[in-house]
Amino acid sequence: MSLVPAATGQAAAVKPDTTGADSLVIAGMAKLSTCDWPGKLVATVFLQGCPWRCGYCHNPDLIATRQAGTLAWRDVVTFLERRTDLLDGIVLSGGEPTRQAGLGAALSQARELGFGTGLHTAGAYPRRLAEVLGLLDWVGLDIKALPTAYATVTGVPGSDKRAYQSLRLVVGSGVDHEVRITVDPLVHDGPGLEALVETVRQAGAKRIVLQEVRAEGTRPDYAAALAGRRLSDVIGSLPEWPDGVAVRAES
Numbered sequence: 001m002s003l004v005p006a007a008t009g010q011a012a013a014v015k016p017d018t019t020g021a022d023s024l025v026i027a028g029m030a031k032l033s034t035c036d037w038p039g040k041l042v043a044t045v046f047l048q049g050c051p052w053r054c055g056y057c058h059n060p061d062l063i064a065t066r067q068a069g070t071l072a073w074r075d076v077v078t079f080l081e082r083r084t085d086l087l088d089g090i091v092l093s094g095g096e097p098t099r100q101a102g103l104g105a106a107l108s109q110a111r112e113l114g115f116g117t118g119l120h121t122a123g124a125y126p127r128r129l130a131e132v133l134g135l136l137d138w139v140g141l142d143i144k145a146l147p148t149a150y151a152t153v154t155g156v157p158g159s160d161k162r163a164y165q166s167l168r169l170v171v172g173s174g175v176d177h178e179v180r181i182t183v184d185p186l187v188h189d190g191p192g193l194e195a196l197v198e199t200v201r202q203a204g205a206k207r208i209v210l211q212e213v214r215a216e217g218t219r220p221d222y223a224a225a226l227a228g229r230r231l232s233d234v235i236g237s238l239p240e241w242p243d244g245v246a247v248r249a250e251s
């Protein structure tokens with residue numbers, strides 16, 4: 001902690017900066033990803049902590065909000081400075097990256113280094129999302145369910161309002177984006193999924209991706225309830241999806 005002279009002539013402690021990029025609690029980094037921002041070669045930085053509790057979360061170790069980080073932002077910057085010719089950008093992921101106040105500073109710094117900036121978010125903090133949208137080149141936004149079923153997925157009442165406000169913000173910003181819907185057979189059936197896709201389309205989402213739920217890494221009770229069911233079990237009998245809707249199934 002640094003010290004500066006106080007008006008009295010005595011030294012006074014300066015509070016740690018809790019909003020700068022150095023305040024980020026970082027769980028880890030993938031140094032090269034070809035899938036975290038479609039079409040781009042990126043490094044992905046995983047920020048610790050999420051306020052929601054989705055059964056299908058395959059990074060449950062990243063949920064705890066009081067967990068210490070494993071990597072300092074300055075080490076991420078050092079890495080990026082050596083990759084300016086090799087990477088297109090950086091993606092801030094999580095956990096829920098908009099939970100942390102240092103997000104905007106980190107995105108600014110990444111841009112100053114010449115990198116494109118991407119964000120993975122579930123939209124849990126729309127106010128901070130609104131603050132950083134101008135610093136982003138691409139957003140991958142999770143929309144989990146119709147509003148009435150949202151808390152069934154996240155375990156948190158009111159999460160629907162935050163997520164749908166974030167959807168409106170992303171669409172209204174004009175920032176390039178992809179809305180991801182994880183098809184959870186415990187929540188979605190065919191007609192419900194069609195209604196959800198139509199709701200997101202009507203909100204103005206440019207691109208929607210239906211993605212496979214994965215049992216690996218999830219809570220044992222969730223994996224047991226899933227009982228091997230997959231995206232194909234939900235969408236199998238549905239007709240073709242409209243333009244702008246893609247299915248990202250795993251073999």
Ligand code: SF4
Binds near residue numbers: 056094
């Ligand atoms: S919002 Fe994302 S990180 Fe948070 S619990 Fe749900 S799946 Fe996990």
